[in-house]
Amino acid sequence: MKIIFVLAFAMVLSVMNSTMFNVALPALRADFHLSSSQVSWVVTSYIIIYAIGSVTYGKLADRYKLKNLLTFGLCLFAIGSVLGFISSSFWMVIAGRILQSAGASVIPASSMVIPIRYVSAEKRGRALGITSSGMALGTAIGPIVAGLITSFADWRYLFAISLLSLVTIPFFRKYLDKDQTHPSRIDLLGGILLAAAVTLLLLAITNTSWLLGLLTIVVLVALVLYIRKARQPFLDPAIFRNRAYTITMIIACLVLIFNLCVPYLIPQLLSSVNGLTSFTTGLVMFPGALIAALFGIIGGRIADSKGNSFLLAIAFSLQLLTYVLISLFTGGSYLMIMLLLVIGNTGLTFAQVGLANTVSRTLTGPQVGVGMGMYMMLSFISGAIGTTILGLILDQAHTGWSPSVLLSSQPSVFSMIFLVFAIWILIMFAGSFRFLQRGEQK
Structure with missing residues (x-):
């Protein structure tokens, strides 16, 4: 170790x-x-x-x-x-x-x-x-x-x-x-096509460009056609015929698409709603990330002793609780946000451990390296997609609905966003937990 x-x-x-x-x-x-x-x-x-x-x-x-x-x-x-x-x-x-x-x-x-x-x-x-x-x-x-x-x-x-x-x-x-x-053999052409597709996709996402999105589709089609005929392709299509791997990857990306946006969203919230400086915002976010780092080791031990599905159930519950409470208390004390980030970041760390461990168990032999590399790459892409969506919402929304009447009557788009996060986590939990549990019992 x-x-x-x-x-x-x-x-x-x-x-x-x-x-x-x-x-x-x-x-x-x-x-x-x-x-x-x-x-x-x-x-x-x-x-x-x-x-x-x-x-x-x-x-x-x-x-x-x-x-x-x-x-x-x-x-x-x-x-x-x-x-x-x-x-x-x-x-x-x-x-x-x-x-x-x-x-x-x-x-x-x-x-x-x-x-x-x-x-x-x-x-x-x-x-x-x-x-x-x-x-x-x-x-x-x-x-x-x-x-x-x-x-x-x-x-x-x-x-x-x-x-x-x-x-x-x-x-x-x-x-x-x-x-x-x-x-x-190293498939240079396949690697170039994959790199071009990823580059165009990320540029299309970050620049919200339909033209780049269209070019991404063209390159992706070329990549798919190429790897189906290549003798030793950079990205072996056989890996996607591994049903357990493919479905688990889809679940992981859907779970992470908004969760990975929280480090981007919280500074926006603390700046525009609470009026904090960048350095103060960093101090508010620090305890949650530090404690989550310490609890990550505990999360790994839970996965080993109780199983990945058990750890993911805890992760989903912690994130659901965090997003609901942040939605309710948007506009309140930044100390409340700091406390809730401890819970939410711990949930995110548990989710990352559980999902990575689940994906790893679907791979064997020469599929391990590229399969786990794909997992990391698609995690980054998922985070980029979620961040872009949130950026567009924050840029265009001047007013929003807030379920909080306890602390402020001022509408808050942040409150609505976190409420959507909570609903999303609930849907992911209900839709994927049974599959993840069955896969672990095989």
Whole structure:
């Protein structure tokens, strides 16, 4: 299990790197005299490459040793960090972020593959709980660290933090010594088509572009036609004939589509309704994410002892409770929101552990790497879809309905959004729980 803790530390740095730069965007915009759409590429470029890299490294993990992939990825992560740190132009910043993302995306892919290869099925929940805790912790401290650094030093020092990932390389090379690879040809054209489809889809989502959406469909059709005829395709269609895997993936994406939007939505709520600054908002969100990180390990143990469906039942219940109460008390004290985030973030962490563990049990042999890589990639895409939907709602809604009459009579679109979240979770719980429970009993 030592390797799992090393992986969790690397996950903290990887996730921090994806969240820290949200705080630095105003400083970057001012330094390089950019528009909001231009500076957003600091985040957008990272997300696109991160999503593509997750499935790419997952596929490569079937052919190459994980310790070599991790060494390559973390070195690339460090090179991008150095380039960003010495950047004198905005394009150097973008190049640094792309290299960072191309390297850092080896971590989420490995966080799915390593527990399957190196941990027995009876203890896999605990391992996934530890890596999910790393993800939650990185989410928690990223904005706070970024706020402190940008307040007292130049934003370029955010790049320097990522160099800490280099200390994990010797440990990965020491503990990952039992890799079993499956020699196969690398389907370059299939990989390019998949990368193009994911890039176009994310750009279509983030820019709400129908033209890019149409191009995405065209490339997806070309990808499907290609992989059906290719001898060793990058994305083997046989994996989608695995009924348990396909249905579980659909359930996971539907569950996560709005849950992954909460870290985006809460700052909007605290800023526009409670009038908090960005740094204060980070402090309000910190306890919930930190406690969720600690409870992630407990969630993994629950999955191992009681089963994934039992853990998911707890996760759905905690999230349902959180969304209903936030909906009722929108406009109240931010301390109430801080308390509710402890419950909600714990529920989200439990859901991530339970879903990842459930998906992992549907895969065997050479399907493991690309299958879990697909899981991570589709999670990112689901979050992007949900965030875009919420962004459109917040941009266009000037008034809304609030079920809360206890604290304020002012309409609140946030209250309505969280009520919809609660209804969505209830539907997901009712519609998927029986299937997940049956799959676990097989």
